[in-house]
Amino acid sequence: MSRFFFNDRKQLVNDAIEGMLISAPHGNLVKLDSDPAIRVVVRADWDKSRVAVISGGGSGHEPAHAGFVGKGMLTAAVCGDLFASPSVEAVLNAIVAVTGDRGCLLIVKNYTGDRLNFGLAAEKAKRFGLKVEMVIVADDIALPDNKQPRGIAGTALVHKIAGYAAEQGKSLNDVRDMALQACDNLWSLGVAMQTCNLPGSDDEEGRIRKGHVELGLGIHGEPGASVVDTQNSRAIIETLVKPLQAQAGEGRLAVLINNLGGVSALEMALLTKELAHSALKNQIAYFIGPAPLVSSLDMKGFSLSLLKLNTAFEQALNAPVETLGWQKPVAFTPLRTLAHTPLHDSVEFTPSANANVARYLAAATGCLIALENRLNALDAKVGDGDTGSTFAQGARDIAQWLEEDRLPLNDLPQLLLVVGERLATVMGGSSGVLMSIFFTAAGQALRSGKSLPDALLTGLAQMKHYGGADRGDRTLIDALQPALEALQTGDLQAAASAAQQGADATASMGKAGAGRSSYVNKENLHGVTDPGAVAVAEVFAAFMR
Numbered sequence: 001m002s003r004f005f006f007n008d009r010k011q012l013v014n015d016a017i018e019g020m021l022i023s024a025p026h027g028n029l030v031k032l033d034s035d036p037a038i039r040v041v042v043r044a045d046w047d048k049s050r051v052a053v054i055s056g057g058g059s060g061h062e063p064a065h066a067g068f069v070g071k072g073m074l075t076a077a078v079c080g081d082l083f084a085s086p087s088v089e090a091v092l093n094a095i096v097a098v099t100g101d102r103g104c105l106l107i108v109k110n111y112t113g114d115r116l117n118f119g120l121a122a123e124k125a126k127r128f129g130l131k132v133e134m135v136i137v138a139d140d141i142a143l144p145d146n147k148q149p150r151g152i153a154g155t156a157l158v159h160k161i162a163g164y165a166a167e168q169g170k171s172l173n174d175v176r177d178m179a180l181q182a183c184d185n186l187w188s189l190g191v192a193m194q195t196c197n198l199p200g201s202d203d204e205e206g207r208i209r210k211g212h213v214e215l216g217l218g219i220h221g222e223p224g225a226s227v228v229d230t231q232n233s234r235a236i237i238e239t240l241v242k243p244l245q246a247q248a249g250e251g252r253l254a255v256l257i258n259n260l261g262g263v264s265a266l267e268m269a270l271l272t273k274e275l276a277h278s279a280l281k282n283q284i285a286y287f288i289g290p291a292p293l294v295s296s297l298d299m300k301g302f303s304l305s306l307l308k309l310n311t312a313f314e315q316a317l318n319a320p321v322e323t324l325g326w327q328k329p330v331a332f333t334p335l336r337t338l339a340h341t342p343l344h345d346s347v348e349f350t351p352s353a354n355a356n357v358a359r360y361l362a363a364a365t366g367c368l369i370a371l372e373n374r375l376n377a378l379d380a381k382v383g384d385g386d387t388g389s390t391f392a393q394g395a396r397d398i399a400q401w402l403e404e405d406r407l408p409l410n411d412l413p414q415l416l417l418v419v420g421e422r423l424a425t426v427m428g429g430s431s432g433v434l435m436s437i438f439f440t441a442a443g444q445a446l447r448s449g450k451s452l453p454d455a456l457l458t459g460l461a462q463m464k465h466y467g468g469a470d471r472g473d474r475t476l477i478d479a480l481q482p483a484l485e486a487l488q489t490g491d492l493q494a495a496a497s498a499a500q501q502g503a504d505a506t507a508s509m510g511k512a513g514a515g516r517s518s519y520v521n522k523e524n525l526h527g528v529t530d531p532g533a534v535a536v537a538e539v540f541a542a543f544m545r
Contacts (some may be wrong), residue, residue, distance in 0.1 A: 003298075004199035012199060013039060013059045013081055020066055026322040028070055032097055039086070040094040041066040046075055048100030048179070051166040051175045052278060053160055056091065057114050058083040060196075061219060063325025064156060064294040071161035072321030075104075082198065082297075083220045085113030093119035095132060096190030103131030103172035107158055107179060109151025110138040131172055135162070135179040139188040139305060141247055142216025143227040152219050153258035153294040154188040154305035157317070160326065163192035164316035173186040179313065185308040187247040189240050192217040192224070192260060192301025193231055215239065233267075235404040237274040239305050248306045254286040254317055254329060256305040261295035263302055271302060276332070285309055286317065286329035293325060301486040345416045352410035360543060361402055361409070368395035371535060378531040387431070387531040394427040394435065412452065416459075430467070431532075438463045453488040460484055473511070476532030479503040483540055496540035503533035 006012045017039055021029045032040040046052075055065045056078030064155070065077035072320045079092045080086035095104055104125070108118045115136060122132040139154030162179040193213045207223070208214050211231060228239055240515035246324030255275065259268055276284070286309075291303070307313060317329050375388030398419060401407050408414040420439035423432050442459030446452060461480060469475045471482075483499035507529045 003197045004197050009178075009200050013079060016059070016062075017041065017066060018077060020062070020324065024070075024324050026070060028322055029324075029409060035089075037087070038090040038093050038161065040076055040090060040097065041069050041079065042076045042098060043069055043071065043074075043093075045071065046098055048098065049102070050169055051102045051172050052076065052095075052098040052100070052104040053107065053159070053162050053166050053175065054078065054091075054094055054098065054104060055155070056080070056086055056094070056118075057109055057111070058085060058220070060297045060505065061294050063292065065159075067325025068156060068159045068163075068323050069325035072167050072319055073159050073323050073326060074107075075166070076164075083483065085111065085117045088117045088124070090116050092124050095121060095125040095130060096128065097124070098252065099130045099132070101114050103133070105166070105175050105179065106132065106134040107155065107162060108134060109155050109502055110136050110148055111150065114151075133172055133176040135176060135183060136434065137183055137186070139183070140216070141187050141189050141243060150218060152188045152305075153303045154186040154307070155258060156293045156326070157186060157254070157256060157305060157307050158182045158225075158259075160321070161313060161316040163321070164319045167319070178316075180339040182307065182313065185310075185313075187244050188256075188303055188305040189215070189244055190217055190219070190258075190260065190301060190303030191215050191225050191228070191240060192238055192299050193245055194262065194300035195221040196297040196299040198297070213301075217299070217301060218360070219294065219299075221296065221299070226251060232506070233270050234274050237271060237278050241275070241278045241280050243308050244304060245283075248308055249284075251283065252284045252285040252309045253280065254288060254307045254309055254313070255280070255284050256293065256307070257287060257289035257291070258303045258305065259290060259292040260299040260301040260303065261292055262298040262300040265290075268302065275304070276334070278537050280306075283313075283356065284332045287332055287342060288317070288327050288329050291327045293327065305425045315342045317469075347414065347421050349408040349411065349414045349418055351406050352408050353405070353411035355390055357409045357412065358402060361398065361407075363542040363545065364394040364539045365399040365402070367539050368392055368535060372539055375531040375535055378528060378534060381528045383531070386428075387535070390428050390431045391535055394423045394432065397422055397426040413443045413447035416440070416446060416455075419443075434467050437466055453484060453490075456484050456487070474506050474509040474530050474533075476536050477531065478509075479533035479536035492540075492543055496537075496544050499537040499540040503529055503537035506533045 021031060028044045030044045031041055032042060052075040054076045055074055057065060058080045060082045068074045069077050075098045076094045078086040078091050106122055108114045118134060122134050125132045125215040137151035137155045137158050138149040140152045158179050161182045162175055165175040165178045179441060191213050193208055205377060213228050215228050216225035257272055272290050372388040372392035376385050379385050379387035397539050416439045420436045424436035438459040441462035442455045445455035445458035464470055469477055471477050479502035480501040482502045483495040486498040487495040
C-alpha cells in the first residue's frame with residue numbers, strides 16, 4: 001500500500017492547490033479559472049504595472065512553487081503533475097494572464113522538460129507581442145562534470161531576488177540580469193538517507209542501505225552522485241560544506257537549509273547547529289530556514305544552498321513578502337547564553353538515630369525488595385512489567401542509607417524530605433516522581449506542625465493533584481488512601497486491614513483511570529490486583545509483624 005494520503009490520484013494536485021489557496025495566510029492567491037489541466041496560481045492583487053515573475057514545474061516540491069507567489073516574490077506559478085513539467089499551454093496561459101507592457105521573466109529549474117515547455121511557451125507569447133525573458137537555475141554541484149547541472153533548492157533564492165527587483169519597478173532587463181547574477185553566485189548540494197514515496201505506488205525496499213546516505217540525490221528521487229558510509233550529522237555537514245565552500249570561495253554568505261520533506265524538526269535543528277560550527281561559520285551572514293522550501297514529497301534528506309552576498313542581494317533577501325512558503329532570513333550570531341548559578345535542591349540534614357523509626361523503615365524496605373518478582377509478574381499482566389523492580393530500586397537505596405547510618409531518623413520531617421529526594425533520584429519513571437511528591441509534601445506538612453497522619457494525607461493529596469489519579473482509578477491510591485484515613489485513629493492494624501481491602505478491590509475494577517493499565521482492556525484487568533496497591537498493602541502488613 002502507498003504511504004500517502006489522497007482521495008483521487010487524478011485530482012490530487014488540484015485538490016492540494018485548493019487546500020493551499022484557502023489556507024494562504026495573506027488571502028492573496030487565486031487560481032486561474034480555466035481548463036482543469038491548467039493549474040496556475042496567481043497574485044490576487046496583481047495589476048500588470050510591473051514586470052511579472054513566473055516560475056513553476058512539477059508538483060511535489062511544496063511550498064515551491066505556488067508557496068512563493070505573492071507580493072515581493074512570484075507573480076504566478078505554473079503547477080505540473082507530480083514531478084512532471086507543466087504543459088506548454090499551461091505556461092502560455094500563465095504568461096498571457098499576468099504580463100503587461102513591462103514584460104515577464106520566467107525562472108526555470110534546469111530540467112529538460114521545464115526548459116522545453118517554458119521555452120516554447122515564451123516563444124509563443126512573443127508572437128502575441130509580449131516581452132518574455134527566461135533564466136535557468138542550475139545550482140546543483142553534485143555532478144561537477146555535468147554540462148547541465150540541475151536546478152534545486154537555490155531556485156527559491158532566485159525567486160526572492162528577482163521578485164524584489166520586479167517589486168521595485170525595475171525593467172525586464174534589470175530583473176533578468178539580477179536573477180542571472182544570483183544564479184552565478186549560487187551553489188547547492190543535497191543528501192538523503194531515504195528516497196521519496198509516490199502516491200499510488202507500492203512500498204519498496206529502498207535502494208539506500210541502512211547506515212548510509214546518498215550525496216547529490218535528485219529532487220525527483222534520481223540516484224545520487226555517490227554513497228557516504230555514515231549518518232553522523234557532523235560528518236555529513238562536513239561532507240556537504242567542503243565542496244560548497246570550494247565553489248563559493250571567500251565572502252559573506254546566506255545559507256538556505258532546505259528540508260526535502262521527511263526530516264524531523266529536531267534533526268533539522270541539530271543539522272543547523274552543526275552548520276553553525278562548521279568551516280563556514282565565519283562566512284555565514286544569514287540562515288534561511290531550516291524549513292521545507294523546495295521539497296521532494298517525503299524524502300528523508302536535506303540540502304544546503306550558498307548565496308554569495310552583495311548589497312543588492314542582502315536588501316532583496318530581507319525585503320518583506322506576502323507569501324505562504326518563504327522563510328525570513330535570520331542574521332547568524334553564535335549561541336547566546338544567560339549566566340545562571342545552578343540550583344542544587346538538596347536537603348540539608350544531620351544523621352541521627354531512632355530505633356523505632358529504623359524498625360519501621362527496615363520493614364518497609366525489606367518488604368518491597370522481597371516483593372520485586374511478584375509485583376513484576378502482576379504488572380506484566382496489566383502494564384509494562386517493571387513495578388516491582390522500580391519499587392525495589394528505591395527501597396534498596398533507602399535500605400543502604402539506613403545500614404550506613406546516614407539518615408536523620410530522629411527528625412521525622414527531615415527524614416520524609418530526604419526519602420522524597422532520594423526516590424526522585426533513584427526510582428525510574430513516574431513512580432519515583434509520585435512517591436517523591438508524596439514524601440516531600442508530607443515532610444513539609446509535618447514540619448509546619450501537622451500530625452503524622454494528617455501530614456501523610458497532605459502528601460497523598462499532592463500526589464493525586466499532580467498525578468491526576470484518584471481513588472477508584474485502580475492505582476496504589478486505592479490501598480493508600482483508606483489506610484491513611486484509618487491511621488488517623490491511631491490504629492495501625494485498622495490501617496493495614498483497610499490497605500488490604502483496598503488492594504483486593506482493584507481486582508474487580510473493570511477500568512483503570514490512570515497509568516499504563518488505563519490502556520489495557522477490561523478482560524485483561526479482570527481478577528488482577530493492581531501491583532502498586534499490593535505494594536502498599538504488603539508494607540502496612542509488614543509493619544504489624
